[in-house]
Amino acid sequence: MIWLEFQRSGGGTLTKQLYDQLVTRILSGELAAGTRLPSSRELAAENRIARNIVVHVYEQLLAEGYVESREGSGTFVAKLNLPALPTRKAQPSLRRAASRDEVTPPRPSRHSPTPADLIAFASGVPDLARFPRALWLRCLQRASFYGDFADWGYTEPAGNPALRMEIAAHLRRAKDLDCTPEQVIVTAGTAHAIQLLCAALREFRTGALVEDPVVSFVPEILRRAGHAITPVPVDAHGLVVDALPARPKAGFVFVSPSHQFPLGGTLPIQRRLALLDYARRHDLFLVEDDYDSEFRFGGAPVSSLFRLDPRRAIHVGTFSKVLAPALRLGYLVLPVELLPAMHRTLEPMNPGTARIAQATLARFMHDGHLVRHVARMKKSYQRKMRALQRALEDAFADRVVVSGNTTGLHLAATFTGVKFDHAWRERMQASGVDCDTANDYAFAGARHSSMLVLGYGNLTVEQIAEGVRRLRGVIPA
Known part of the structure; x- marks a missing residue:
């Protein structure tokens, strides 16, 4: 049995409390590598919390590498090779050194002029149409007129x-x-x-x-x-x-x-x-x-x-x-x-x-506007991410592997048997769709020449579907 303590009010969600307590005990070594964790049913019953909370936290710990699942045996604390933690009073040494030769990566190529109806899978761009302008204007007024x-x-x-x-x-x-x-x-x-x-x-x-x-x-x-x-x-x-x-x-x-x-x-x-x-x-x-x-x-x-x-x-x-x-x-x-x-x-x-x-x-x-805005947009971006992933898998089946889709405003898509180069970019833009390749951000070599970086934050679900349709017309079968 793992003894846990939960605050039913004022201590954050039960999910967060459970996650924090388990992570703290793993990192401190209290739960040593190889320790078997109770089943989700056992832990939920012992602490009078919903089983789905325990399942959710176990899945999170598994995804982050804190624990490992052994089929038929249960969930065990993973080996982390924990280093000794520094004390607060210790100071890092402050050494200086001369500069050395640098390695400069190629800059991503500039995009040429494109048609007005271009669908750009631009990474890192949020949904600009959903910026809370009225709330921002109200806060701007208060900050400007009533502020210090x-x-x-x-x-x-x-x-x-x-x-x-x-x-x-x-x-x-x-x-x-x-x-x-x-x-x-x-x-x-x-x-x-x-x-x-x-x-x-x-x-x-x-x-x-x-x-x-x-x-x-x-x-x-x-x-x-x-x-x-x-x-x-x-x-x-x-x-x-x-x-x-x-x-x-x-x-x-x-x-x-x-x-x-x-x-x-x-x-x-x-x-x-x-x-x-x-x-x-x-x-x-x-x-x-x-x-x-x-x-x-x-x-x-x-x-x-x-x-x-x-x-x-x-x-x-x-x-x-x-x-x-x-x-x-x-x-x-x-x-x-x-x-x-x-x-x-x-x-x-x-x-x-x-x-x-x-x-x-x-x-x-x-x-409290930021907290509420982030909560709304998280749901919106998750819908867009799922729409993009489904569209890619429907269009390319097992010829595409999607990764990096757990967070943020973009995902990566790797295409079997395709090498994306400058000529391919020109064909893509001529078809009214644009995106970057992973190699656009690489220092040297072509290790990621089959991967596209597809941003979805500032696109509608309809634009995502149309953009993938255009990609399907450019990427060879």
Whole structure:
């Protein structure tokens, strides 16, 4: 029997409480590798909770790699090779190093002019038609007319204090990430956040280990900031930790563990722990790009690297996906040890990013509008994802394999016997449909030449069906 304690009011959902308690005991070693968990029926009866709650949590733990299922035997705690956790007082050494030769990936090709009825499976674009304009306007009015006069002046370089407080509260609710408002830095989106990090991290050491493939603007920002790049391969589960160099010439790792872009994998807990151990052994920081995990379609939020080690991980988030790119608002959550370096970076710039928009967003979040909007859009994006997956499978049957469809605004589709190149892109655009290939985001080689990256956030279900129909006309049988 596993003794558990549930708060029936004020403690969060029973699903979250059960998940948190089991994860905590697994990570602490209290539930050792090989321990058999009670059946879902037994655990539900012992704790007087619904069995479907236990089933749901077990499925989540299985998906994240905390447990493994043995047919006919039950569910067992997986071997995680748990590293020793650092104490809060320990400080990372702050070594400097000279810059080194860099590897620069090719930029994705520019899309040529296309017909007016083009259907673009653009990744990372939310449903712009469903931006809550009336609510936003109401919050803008309150922030502008009734807000503090200081919002119209030179505000703190780190961002609006009220917004930083709301972001910290949002992260505790939505991502189970515990931080103080002082650790939050408001940015003008992910690209700006990475620019700031590149400058601040140069005080420690230059160079970066970067996922390959990776979102296209990251390598260019790193290169311009003087950070040499070492590409690290990615597979269906995310960053291949075993492929990290034995002697890294870098100061940090750039990784997207919740929903790798563009392949879509979720980094299993075993790899997360191995990555953290690697970072500790080599005195590296981990830059965690968490661009769309609010839209996870099943189970509890995946444990962030910051939650697992708030001294090593730097959490990068954005409101471009949950609301709209035009707001140009995002955030960083920094380890306490990095705050002085970041403030030294911010002071001469005094960016004061979108001050009135910051005050508006603070009001929007305070009034509960963001939570409700994310809940509505999660259901909408899940419907679109399922519509796209069904359309692909109906059109291509066993010639297509869909992956990366558990989170966010895009999925990856791999086609048997097809190699997508520039000539194929031209034929596709001539047919009135457009999308990227995974190789558009790769550093070198053609390891993902059979994979398309299909965004669905800003398309209707009807456009998705028509877009797949057009793809079927272009991709050879």
